[in-house]
Amino acid sequence: MEANGEQYAANFSSIKEAQKRISLYIHKTPVLSSETLNAMSGRSLFFKCECFQKGGASNAVLSLDEDQAIKGVVTHSSGNHAAALSLAAKLRGIPAYIVIPKNAPKCKVENVVRYGGQVIWSEATMHSRESVASKVLEETGAVLVHPYNDGRIISGQGTISLEFLEQVPLLDTIIVPISGGGLISGVALAAKSIKPAIRILAAEPIGANDAAQSKAAGRIITLLETNTVADGLRAFLGDLTWPIVRDLVDDVITVEDKEIIEAMKLCYEILKVAVEPSGAIGLAAVLSDGFRKNPAWQDSKKIGIVLSGGNVDLGVLWDSFRK
Amino acid sequence: MEANGEQYAANFSSIKEAQKRISLYIHKTPVLSSETLNAMSGRSLFFKCECFQKGGASNAVLSLDEDQAIKGVVTHSSGNHAAALSLAAKLRGIPAYIVIPKNAPKCKVENVVRYGGQVIWSEATMHSRESVASKVLEETGAVLVHPYNDGRIISGQGTISLEFLEQVPLLDTIIVPISGGGLISGVALAAKSIKPAIRILAAEPIGANDAAQSKAAGRIITLLETNTVADGLRAFLGDLTWPIVRDLVDDVITVEDKEIIEAMKLCYEILKVAVEPSGAIGLAAVLSDGFRKNPAWQDSKKIGIVLSGGNVDLGVLWDSFRK
Numbered sequence: 024m025e026a027n028g029e030q031y032a033a034n035f036s037s038i039k040e041a042q043k044r045i046s047l048y049i050h051k052t053p054v055l056s057s058e059t060l061n062a063m064s065g066r067s068l069f070f071k072c073e074c075f076q077k078g079g080a081s082n083a084v085l086s087l088d089e090d091q092a093i094k095g096v097v098t099h100s101s102g103n104h105a106a107a108l109s110l111a112a113k114l115r116g117i118p119a120y121i122v123i124p125k126n127a128p129k130c131k132v133e134n135v136v137r138y139g140g141q142v143i144w145s146e147a148t149m150h151s152r153e154s155v156a157s158k159v160l161e162e163t164g165a166v167l168v169h170p171y172n173d174g175r176i177i178s179g180q181g182t183i184s185l186e187f188l189e190q191v192p193l194l195d196t197i198i199v200p201i202s203g204g205g206l207i208s209g210v211a212l213a214a215k216s217i218k219p220a221i222r223i224l225a226a227e228p229i230g231a232n233d234a235a236q237s238k239a240a241g242r243i244i245t246l247l248e249t250n251t252v253a254d255g256l257r258a259f260l261g262d263l264t265w266p267i268v269r270d271l272v273d274d275v276i277t278v279e280d281k282e283i284i285e286a287m288k289l290c291y292e293i294l295k296v297a298v299e300p301s302g303a304i305g306l307a308a309v310l311s312d313g314f315r316k317n318p319a320w321q322d323s324k325k326i327g328i329v330l331s332g333g334n335v336d337l338g339v340l341w342d343s344f345r346k
Numbered sequence: 347m348e349a350n351g352e353q354y355a356a357n358f359s360s361i362k363e364a365q366k367r368i369s370l371y372i373h374k375t376p377v378l379s380s381e382t383l384n385a386m387s388g389r390s391l392f393f394k395c396e397c398f399q400k401g402g403a404s405n406a407v408l409s410l411d412e413d414q415a416i417k418g419v420v421t422h423s424s425g426n427h428a429a430a431l432s433l434a435a436k437l438r439g440i441p442a443y444i445v446i447p448k449n450a451p452k453c454k455v456e457n458v459v460r461y462g463g464q465v466i467w468s469e470a471t472m473h474s475r476e477s478v479a480s481k482v483l484e485e486t487g488a489v490l491v492h493p494y495n496d497g498r499i500i501s502g503q504g505t506i507s508l509e510f511l512e513q514v515p516l517l518d519t520i521i522v523p524i525s526g527g528g529l530i531s532g533v534a535l536a537a538k539s540i541k542p543a544i545r546i547l548a549a550e551p552i553g554a555n556d557a558a559q560s561k562a563a564g565r566i567i568t569l570l571e572t573n574t575v576a577d578g579l580r581a582f583l584g585d586l587t588w589p590i591v592r593d594l595v596d597d598v599i600t601v602e603d604k605e606i607i608e609a610m611k612l613c614y615e616i617l618k619v620a621v622e623p624s625g626a627i628g629l630a631a632v633l634s635d636g637f638r639k640n641p642a643w644q645d646s647k648k649i650g651i652v653l654s655g656g657n658v659d660l661g662v663l664w665d666s667f668r669k
Contacts, residue, residue, distance in 0.1 A: 053376035055398060059460055074618045075378060130615065137382055137616075292453065293460075295397045295621070297614040 032174035032263040033209060035216035038181030041082040045179060048085070048114055049078035054190045057293050064309050067325045069191045073183060074298050074330050077138075079107035082179030083168045084115050092117050095165035099123075099145070099152040102131060102255050103332045104170035109140030120165055122156045124148075128254075171205025172261030180209030187327055188217050196323035198305040200331050201225035201234045201275065202256040204264030210329065211271040222323055225268070225275040226308035228252075228283065233259045234268060235275040252280045255301030255332050274319075276308040283307045290330065302332040355497035355586040356532060358539035361504035364405040368502060371408070371437055372401035377513045380616050387632050390648045392514045396506060397621050397653050400461075402430035405502030406491045407438050415440050418488035422446075422468070422475040425454060425578050426655045427493035432463030443488055445479045447471075451577075494528025495584030503532030510650055511540050519646035521628040523654050524548035524557045524598065525579040527587030533652065534594040545646055548591070548598040549631035551575075551606060556582045557591060558598040575603045578624030578655050597642075599631040606630045613653065625655040 055070045073079075084096060095118035098108050105121045112119035121140040123132060124147040135142055145155040160167055170176065183206075188194060197214055199207040211223040227234050228251035236244040243265050249257040260268060283300045286307035290298045305328035308314055378393045396402075407419060418441035421431050428444045435442035444463040446455060447470040458465055468478040483490055493499065506529075511517060520537055522530040534546040550557050551574035559567040566588050572580040583591060606623045609630035613621045628651035631637055 050378070053395075055373070057400070072376075072618075077380070134615075291620040292456075295395075295619060297618045297620045 031208075031212065031267050033177040033181060033212055033267075035181075035213060037174065037178040038185065038209065038213045038216075041086075041175075041178040042182040042185055044085045045078060045081040045182065048081040048111070049182075050076055051186060052076050054187070055294050055296070059293055060289065060306070063289075064326075065315065066309065066323065068306075068309065069187075069194065069325070069327045070294060070296070070306075071183065071187045071190075071327060071329050072296060074296060074302050074332055077107065077110055079103060079179065080111040080168065080176065081107075081114070082182075083173060083175040084108065084111035084117070086175045087166060091166050095120060095163055096168050097122070097156055097159050097163070097165045098168050098170060099156040100170040102170070104176075105131070105140060106134040106138050108168055109135050109138035113139035118163070118165070120159045120163060122152055122159065124152055169261070171203030171208075171258065172263045173205070174263065176205050177209045177212070177264070177267070180206045181213035182209070183329065184210045184213035184217065187329075188214060191325075191327060193325050194218075194221065194327040195325050196222040196224060196320075197327040197329065198224045198226055198276070198308055199329045200253075200256055200301055200304045201227050201268070201272075202231075202301070203258035204234065204260045204268045206329070206331060207272060208264045208267035211267060215271055222273050222320075223271060224308070224320075224323075225272050226304040227275050227277050228256055228304065229277045229279055231257045232275070232277050234272075235277050237265065238269065238272070238275055241269070251283075251300075253283055253299075253301040253304055255299060256304065276311065276314050278304060278307045278311050278313070282311055286310060294330075296330060298330050299332045302330050305329055354531075354535065354590050356500040356504060356535055356590075358504075358536060360497065360501040361508065361532065361536045361539075364409075364498075364501040365505045365508055367408045368401060368404040368505065371404040371434070372505075373399055374509060375399050377510070378617050378619065382616055383612065383629070386612075387649075388638065389632065389646065391629075391632065392510075392517065392648070392650045393617060393619070393629075394506065394510045394513075394650060394652050395619060397619060397625050397655055400430065400433055402502065403427060403434040403491065403499065404430075404437070405505075406496060406498040407431065407434035407440070409498045410489060414489050417441075418443060418486055419491050420445070420479055420482050420486070420488045421491050421493060422479040423493040425493070427499075428454065428463060429457040429461050431491055432458050432461035436462035441486070441488070443482045443486065445475055445482065447475055492584070494526030494531075494581065495586045496528070497586065499528050500532045500535070500587070500590070503529045504536035505532070506652065507533045507536035507540065510652075511537060514648075514650060516648050517541075517544065517650040518648050519545040519547060519643075520650040520652065521547045521549055521599070521631055522652045523576075523579055523624055523627045524550050524591070524595075525554075525624070526581035527557065527583045527591045529652070529654060530595060531587045531590040534590060538594055545596050545643075546594060547631070547643075547646075548595050549627040550598050550600050551579055551627065552600045552602055554580045555598075555600050557595075558600050560588065561592065561595070561598055564592070574606075574623075576606055576622075576624040576627055578622060579627065599634065599637050601627060601630045601634050601636070605634055609633060617653075619653060621653050622655045625653050628652055
């Protein structure tokens with residue numbers, strides 16, 4: 024797809040190729056709905072449970088040719104991407120080197136180990152993470168797979184829209200969490216290729232609102248610091264995701280942390296889906312006053328919400344049970 | 347279906363009728379799987395997410411004729427049945443009177459209110475619950491719908507097997523939580539009608555093992571007290587469920603509370619499904635030494651696990667987030 028004469032890092036045909044490539048390796052995720060949440064929001068909501076998806080990096084790993092693949096893959100993300108990359112590498116039978124800062128939450132490290140990734144520790148700073156990753160690249164000859172600023176990742180994420188619009192063709196709007204922009208770029212490219220009038224909205228925490236600021240400024244804005252409970256949404260747009268977000272994302276809805284927690288609670292109690300705060304932000308957005316009272320979105324009636332991730336740290340809950 | 351010359355409270359044709367009756371009112375629930383859990387258990391596991399089901403009492407409510415229905419329905423269960431009955435009654439436009447003991451967990455009361463049930467308080471004793479329910483029956487002329495000892499409920503639950511075996515025809519075993527026996531009676535009746543050689547196993551907490559004791563004794567055994575974290579599994583078999591459990595449930599696997607909590611943790615962290623302890627007991631059973639090392643179950647290779655309920659009280663988790 025092109026817009027403004029610009030070629031993006033992914034397009035409808037790379038997304039359809041990704042779907043063929045990964046179809047044997049991914050789960051088809053269900054779409055849930057709830058009359059209670061429909062009544063609360065005043066819209067018809069359809070929740071695409073990507074939090075059940077374990078194969079989020081399959082396209083990137085399966086795209087590698089044999090000579091590259093055999094040396095393995097590297098990343099210095101410690102979130103869902105790290106677990107997904109570990110699993111995809113395991114399925115292909117190649118090593119995954121995951122650089123993780125020493126202060127990462129235990130559940131994220133456990134997920135990487137569970138899916139067969141090799142944990143390589145770094146200090147907490149981005150500088151240390153990057154330099155450790157560079158050293159691993161040098162020593163192993165492995166390929167760096169960035170969590171979002173990568174055409175293969177964007178194409179893989181785009182397959183969500185192919186599946187979602189097949190399951191619920193009548194969607195007029197899709198709301199997607201935004202962090203580095205990989206997920207929403209893929210979703211937007213595929214959805215607007217199938218249904219050009221569909222509205223794509225990003226949901227972002229106020230404490231990490233670089234996408235909202237970037238859209239307003241017309242260029243990539245990064246923040247000196249971020250402050251949000253949604254720790255999966257603290258990354259900034261990259262040079263490959265920004266042009267897609269700029270052109271194809273209709274707007275960014277920002278929400279407060281307390282709205283995210285309230286939405287997360289509704290996901291557990293009503294949908295019975297165990298999401299992390301980042302994953303619940305789409306529901307927070309659709310329930311926010313900023314969205315509900317905005318005349319511009321009154322005609323968003325049938326709204327798809329992507330529930331992403333699931334790395335919630337449940338230590339506190341288990342501890343309370345074990346007492 | 348008959349066995350031992352006995353007619354049960356439900357049968358394959360009442361279950362197929364229930365399916366026709368409720369098809370517009372229920373969600374088709376997804377089946378999830380996980381390579382990690384397959385590796386841990388040494389079997390292929392298929393999780394039927396009935397915890398996403400909101401329509402668990404639809405058949406009972408839709409079966410009522412108009413004259414009966416208009417006066418409403420009553421129950422003195424405060425668990426998932428109360429919420430399901432409230433919702434089914436709301437959809438039919440009739441009142442649901444839910445007798446709830448004053449010490450019931452807040453989340454259960456909230457669920458009833460959310461689905462439109464009228465809460466009527468009783469003391470915590472079974473005597474008080476029953477006498478308050480009797481008074482409501484007398485004053486309103488409403489119909490008592492028992493949470494499990496009711497052919498309409500058993501038939502409705504049986505539709506789970508119709509759906510499950512359509513989604514995963516190769517199942518050789520289904521493991522179902524057992525409490526009063528309504529869920530497993532329906533599942534067993536339907537599954538053995540479709541696939542007579544299928545194995546049906548009950549999963550029960552050691553601290554509420556009336557079903558295991560009843561099977562061993564050949565008659566209904568009730569307990570003076572129960573002690574388990576799985577508060578949805580504390581009911582005893584009834585006169586309508588016992589004959590079905592006696593004849594069609596192949597065995598009862600008992601598990602300890604700490605195994606239930608561990609399985610619940612795996613449901614959250616790996617499946618990303620928010621179940622209550624009762625709902626996770628099937629996974630606890632399949633991971634227990636008692637099951638894994640028992641030669642009798644070695645040929646259970648493709649195991650369906652019914653994940654039921656979802657009324658977990660998440661207060662503690664939210665409080666920790668709000669600090």
